Amino acid sequence: MASVQDIGVDLGTASVVIYGKGKGVVLNEPAVIAIERESRSVLAVGDEARRMVGRTPGTIVAMRPLGDGMIADFEMANAMLRYFVTKVVGKRLIGGPRIILSVPAGVNEMERHSLMTGLFEAGARRTQVMERPVAAAIGAGLPIGDAYGQMICDIGGGVTDIAVLSLGRVIVRETVKIGGDQFDDAIIRYIRRKHNLLVGERTAEDLKINIGSAIPRDEQFYMEITGRNLISGLPKVMRITSDEITEALDEPRQALLEAIHAVLEHTPAELVADIFEAGIVITGGGALLSGLAEAIALSLKVECRVADDPQECVARGCGLTLENWGEYGKFLGDRRKRG
């Protein structure tokens, strides 16, 4: 029998990423599930469900079961996780895969336990939870076992996890509710205020990804969008510039910089010295915002770099732990075996 695949799983607010041992990232889909409202039966998950958001009839609801770094609907989060895991490892689970799971900081002990129970029921042999910052640091290639202070900021959809690690342990950690979602919200508010135009979340996210920047760009970019004019109530096409998006992002960017600053203030002096020497590493999809690393570096006067494939770092860290058990296995949190 072919061996069942061991996997590392990042259950995020915006996306779920799975790393197969010896294979790399095998799944990266939006954390969205569509259900039938009455029966609560699952209709679609991931990419397919995302296309339904905002386009469903009253009897169907397409939702994100996690938000603000927490689980909003446990039953749906559990169903979504099981669906993705089964999609990757298949239904033949004799022997059962080992799973290392990373969850948002706001997921409490009871919910973690229930998620793991759900994975056992789906056939997992062994499930362990890895703390987000530790997984992100391993995935970013940081030598986390050293007695040396390293700062990692995982900027996700709902939250940013700011942590200082040394000897593979979290020394200081702060989770703030600022992430890609708050950037999108700020863009929606800005366009409504400035242009009397109402745009949806998808449009706001497209603007952020395509022309957004945390610092003013040398070269201006434009994007044409369609929104609803709040005065006439009719659709209107408009050109938005990258400088406008930079301005729109002013508030959440400032809040993020202050949060990182506060963590540095609470970090022991020796470790701060290490961080100023080695720089800050940012991960998560939010780290892809153009100019964000520069904005952090300018504001805090410390080097800052974006990890390679930042959005996949947490899942990669979990997967690399399975591949390099001797080196990273000791940095895992709680462990549970079936039976």
Ligand SMILES: Nc1ncnc2c1ncn2[C@@H]1O[C@H](COP(=O)(O)OP(=O)(O)OP(=O)(O)O)[C@@H](O)[C@H]1O
């Ligand atoms: N090129 C890009 N520029 C700016 N933002 C981006 C880019 N690509 C993705 N993002 C943003 O990254 C966010 C999702 O990041 P990620 O997938 O790491 O979140 P998550 O891990 O699911 O969330 P969390 O860690 O909060 O639970 C979204 O807000 C998305 O808009």
Ligand SMILES: [Mg+2]
């Ligand atoms: Mg994340």
